[in-house]
Amino acid sequence: MLLELSSIRKSFGGVRALRDGNLSVAPRQVHALVGENGAGKSTLMKIVAGMLRRDGGDMLWKGRVVDFARPAEAHALGIHMVHQESLLAPHLTVSENVFLGRETRRGALLDRVGMERATARILESHHFPLQANWTVEKLSPAQKQIVEICRALHGEPSMLIFDEPTSSLSDTEAAEVFRTVRELRDRGIGIVYITHRLGELDEIADDVTVLRDGETVHSCPADEVSTREIVHHMVGRDVAAIYDRDKLAPGEVRLKVDVPGVALEVRAGEIVGIAGLMGAGRTEVCETIFGITPAKEGSIAVNGVERNIQSPHGAVEAGIALVTEDRQRTGLAIKLPVRTNVTLANMEAVCTGGVVQAGKERRVAEDYQTRLRMQVDNVEQSAWQLSGGNQQKVVIAKWLFRDTDIVLFDEPTRGIDVGAKAEVFALMDEMAREGKAIVMVSSELPELLQVADRILVMREGSVVAELPRETTQQEIMHHAAVGH
């Protein structure tokens, strides 16, 4: 065995990311590591690559106990991680990126020619279709992935860790990555391959290890297990119901979307869930409906009237709100007080002739503070001082005050605790009861199953299935990961 991990533990603050991580990797093997978001895959591999230190458990490298304080110590033993493309410097060339941080010199000057030659040698020996002097910026995502691989290959590795290498790639580009991975394996390198896409396992994996909630729950040769069994291992847990929602009789169609890949209808009083893996295009659907990336073809109709939505301003005017997935970046004016954030999308209602009626505005904000049970000292507190759950309530209050007919929720429970989650669901239910149409994008399948009336499953930019509320996580995962 190259690498043997047993009972690895790791906590961040009070959160236990890994409780019992086990994994054995042999030379000349592609070992796939699968699991849901937050199952601990990346944490486990960061420990192996020297980016994190374990709290407990044993890590053996070629039979000897090892402990890495920094990535360079892992590199020295031949363990390299191939990161996603984001870690490259886009304005530099392929060779400059390969040698970034470990440039070779001739005297005081950089040995540009020598580094380009060395890079060209790596590219040639693996038949990579790249030139050492190309600028990384102009490369495709798959080519950038190859640059990352070259960075690792330059260190003459014994083991490579791939962290979701195909998550942003098209099928043809992914095929190129598979070819490369197989070729590296055939040269004797041990490979750990983290992936979300179960469809890839047949293509690439020799062995599969499944992580769930920080524990290794299954490990076996890839040909001894079916995709369905893997899905079962990934999600096979009973999550206590945190919210139970009565189904309402849906009213008239509030939102009708018909754009390439996505056709959906949401009625008054209905909560429609959208499931899918990372990169399946769920957030993009919200962004299209909300006018951030307007669809070039197709149509969006609100309350039966077709609307040409070209900007968020246009979307809000049409009666559509979006609770974004990233509160810090797009949800809140974080430095401004709660009061300002609550009224921001509906200033007209607290203004007379463009002049803010301070007293009225304050009362509105305080009213929502009470109704939504925001835990804030007063409405003048800056938004950044609040907890995630309270920030989310501020965002929801903003749209409640605007009173749009349609509310899109993108990952509404991200970064908030269980109590606040239940409150957010209660608010969504209340909105539905008031006759609003709700779309909920979520990676949390148990939550979708509890809250949504029906669930659309997306894969690679398209809706591939529509499932009733009574469906199962396995069923959703099956459609999301492998299709029909």
Next chain:
Amino acid sequence: MRPWGTDGGDEFMRNRSQAIQRLLPFISLALLFVVLSIASPYFLTATNLSSVIRQTAVINIMALGMTLVIVSGGIDLSVGSILAFSGVIGTMTMVGTGSVPLGIGVGIVCGTLWGCANGLMISMLRIPPFIVTLGTLGIVRGLTLVISGGLPVVGLPKEHGFLGEGTIGPAPFVLVVLVGCAVLTHFALHGTKLGRYTYAIGSNEAAAVYAGIPVARYKVAIYAICGLLTGVAGMIETSRLMTGQPTAGVSYELQVIAAVVIGGGSLTGGAGTVIGTLIGAFIMGLLSNGSDLLGVNPYWQQVIIGAIIILAVALDEARKRRFST
């Protein structure tokens, strides 16, 4: 730093040391005032004080507009050039028609239009404000020189002198103009939808867009107001000099930005107040006046003002680090 900001006014007395930190620009101004009163017998005289007000009025009024721009997360480097353009076109109108109000009106309209142009290019072409206004800084200055042939506009009607040099009772007329502009800008920034959106755009432009605010439209309005106030300042400048100088206002943008920054405006947007800016502009005005009175070498004045800018921002950053954890 928001000495009297209506936004966040309530948490203002929560912590005494925080309050002192927030009041720092005002305390510095008061201290400077006291020190100069003691150090020079000529400082606290009506003549000297009205001369300080006349000298700082131009920078002060431009800084009001710049406050809006900086609060919105932008910057306007072209104000010095716009000041000259407005002054030259305004005085040419005056000389041509013999009408002072018409000339002043035309000057202000010119400033407003250039502000609009800046705002349109920033929001339509999606070019950073620094670049757009660096470009218009050159374009507007060049056009001013072309139109005027590089020569000052002379022979202005005598009545035009009232704007910059006249008095109402004991007070210089420019003080009335300055107070009027400051009250209106303060109200616009802290009491209107426009002002609220200005803070929202500067605090987090993406969030403002996602809240459905027509950000592009409001940016044009913000730069237009900055241009308008620069036009007003340009006409005051011509009144003080009694000529339309095509080379007026060179490097004023730096003093204007400095006034906003000393007064607590943040170049990353979302912070700044009209009162802070006024204090910042007066601190700079008093420093320069005091140095003159005390016979400090004018070369050293630049050194002192430069150091004050760095010190003010360093203190502000230290305050933020201390209170934002």
